[in-house]
Amino acid sequence: MKKATIHAVEHFDNIIVRIDEAGRTLNIPDWMVDKLKDFKLVWSSGLELKMDDGSLKHFNACRVWHRSPFNDRPHKGGQRYHPLVNVEMMKPHSIEMSIKLWLMKIRMGGAKGGIAVDPAQLSKGELKRLTEANVDEMDERNILGPFRDVPAPDAGTTATIMHWVRQRYAWRRRAHEDSRFAGVVTGKPVGYGFDGIEGRNEATGYGLISVLEHIMKKRLGKVGRTRVAVMGFGNVGSHVVERAAARKHHIIAVSDEHGGVYNSKGLDVEKLFAYFHEAKTVAGFQGGDALSSAELLELPDIDVLVPAALEHVLTVENAARVGAKLIVEGANSPTTFEADDILADKNIIVIPDVCANAGGVTVSFFEWARNVNMGDEFVPETGKRVDVLASMERILLAGADEMCRNADKYHTSLRNAAFVTAIGHVAPLFIAKHMA
Ligand code: NAD
Numbered sequence: 001m002k003k004a005t006i007h008a009v010e011h012f013d014n015i016i017v018r019i020d021e022a023g024r025t026l027n028i029p030d031w032m033v034d035k036l037k038d039f040k041l042v043w044s045s046g047l048e049l050k051m052d053d054g055s056l057k058h059f060n061a062c063r064v065w066h067r068s069p070f071n072d073r074p075h076k077g078g079q080r081y082h083p084l085v086n087v088e089m090m091k092p093h094s095i096e097m098s099i100k101l102w103l104m105k106i107r108m109g110g111a112k113g114g115i116a117v118d119p120a121q122l123s124k125g126e127l128k129r130l131t132e133a134n135v136d137e138m139d140e141r142n143i144l145g146p147f148r149d150v151p152a153p154d155a156g157t158t159a160t161i162m163h164w165v166r167q168r169y170a171w172r173r174r175a176h177e178d179s180r181f182a183g184v185v186t187g188k189p190v191g192y193g194f195d196g197i198e199g200r201n202e203a204t205g206y207g208l209i210s211v212l213e214h215i216m217k218k219r220l221g222k223v224g225r226t227r228v229a230v231m232g233f234g235n236v237g238s239h240v241v242e243r244a245a246a247r248k249h250h251i252i253a254v255s256d257e258h259g260g261v262y263n264s265k266g267l268d269v270e271k272l273f274a275y276f277h278e279a280k281t282v283a284g285f286q287g288g289d290a291l292s293s294a295e296l297l298e299l300p301d302i303d304v305l306v307p308a309a310l311e312h313v314l315t316v317e318n319a320a321r322v323g324a325k326l327i328v329e330g331a332n333s334p335t336t337f338e339a340d341d342i343l344a345d346k347n348i349i350v351i352p353d354v355c356a357n358a359g360g361v362t363v364s365f366f367e368w369a370r371n372v373n374m375g376d377e378f379v380p381e382t383g384k385r386v387d388v389l390a391s392m393e394r395i396l397l398a399g400a401d402e403m404c405r406n407a408d409k410y411h412t413s414l415r416n417a418a419f420v421t422a423i424g425h426v427a428p429l430f431i432a433k434h435m436a
Pocket residue numbers: 154155156204231232233234235236237255256257258293308309310311330331332357358360361
């Protein structure tokens with residue numbers, strides 16, 4: 001099942017190949033396939049920032065909305081601060097967000113955006129003023145709002161930055177303390193007056209382990225003590241490690257941008273975290289041998305590989321050498337469509353990003369729904385961590401079950417089944433919207 005039509009492995013190609021494949025599986029009309037590759041909003045703007053030394057500097061910001069059939073609900077997705085942010089990069093991410101939301105039956109459309117900036121190069125005051133300048137631009141174009149577009153943290157952005165967004169949006173309405181505007185953004189700090197939700201921080205990592213164990217039971221008949229390697233030790237990777245260790249899996253290797261560490265007998269996770277909190281990296285941890293992220297991806301003696309750092313790390317270059325039996329995608333789009341074919345030939349099960357890492361957006365949805373007082377059968381009755389994570393798990397496992405059923409029904413990969421399930425949920429709504 002080689003897809004010979006596209007050779008350049010660009011991020012957008014990945015998503016196009018996957019929509020086309022799901023469209024063929026579902027046999028949906030061409031206009032709908034085209035619609036699923038289309039965007040409701042592609043916005044970009046220059047921002048001028050007054051630096052601490054009094055000089056002015058120019059930055060570029062953007063935001064993209066994928067198509068959505070939910071007129072009564074907002075678009076939702078991460079807001080990234082990174083030098084490579086641009087419209088072309090955000091387009092496929094906005095589609096991924098839609099697929100993730102629709103797979104989990106969350107009635108929203110995908111979005112993604114950010115500012116081309118290295119936040120580490122700015123002072124706290126500069127970062128705040130840049131964030132406020134972007135809120136001003138978005139608000140003047142009527143892009144932002146609890147029922148328009150609800151950003152969330154992504155690479156380079158934090159709960160504090162989300163709080164600044166909420167404050168600025170409310171301030172523009174002369175309503176600094178007004179809780180009505182809390183729903184303009186999610187991933188806010190937790191606590192009185194902040195209106196964030198408990199459990200958001202660990203949601204993605206915890207959800208990934210729940211999905212992994214569920215699918216192992218379904219596909220392999222058992223879970224057992226699994227040997228796991230994790231690339232990336234940020235929000236996703238570190239919580240994957242913490243949760244996997246709590247569930248008695250063996251953490252064989254971890255890595256981050258500075259390097260990694262490997263111990264065939266299993267790393268001492270408590271000592272690893274103690275080291276990480278001091279050193280701010282896992283590289284150099286003395287509880288094992290040093291290894292690179294490239295070596296980690298190809299370890300022969302692991303059961304489960306979790307890429308939880310960057311896009312496109314599993315490619316035609318290395319897919320044939322992957323030793324794990326199962327890959328769980330913590331990062332967005334870590335596997336190219338060409339690598340998918342190679343991994344399938346090796347009978348490696350890939351649990352796709354749109355299912356495996358959907359815990360974060362699911363809890364963000366809870367946060368938004370509580371902020372705007374939106375009753376929903378899915379939303380936990382309390383904002384307590386235990387209720388939030390239990391509700392999240394119910395949603396993720398229901399999505400994973402439907403994905404597995406569709407994989408069996410259509411004799412297809414879990415990834416195509418995830419796209420098929422998600423698109424299947426919204427296809428009747430698109431038809432109703434346009435044929436009425
Ligand atoms: P993060 O910024 O907290 O952590 C990123 C990690 O990747 C860091 O440990 C960093 O050192 C590491 N890294 C960077 N370059 C690397 C390299 N070349 N080799 C090895 N490691 C490298 O980001 P995060 O929130 O953990 O997100 C990671 C991925 O997961 C991203 O693709 C993100 O879009 C995706 N994701 C995150 C969430 C969430 O809730 N945070 C939800 C869904 C998807």
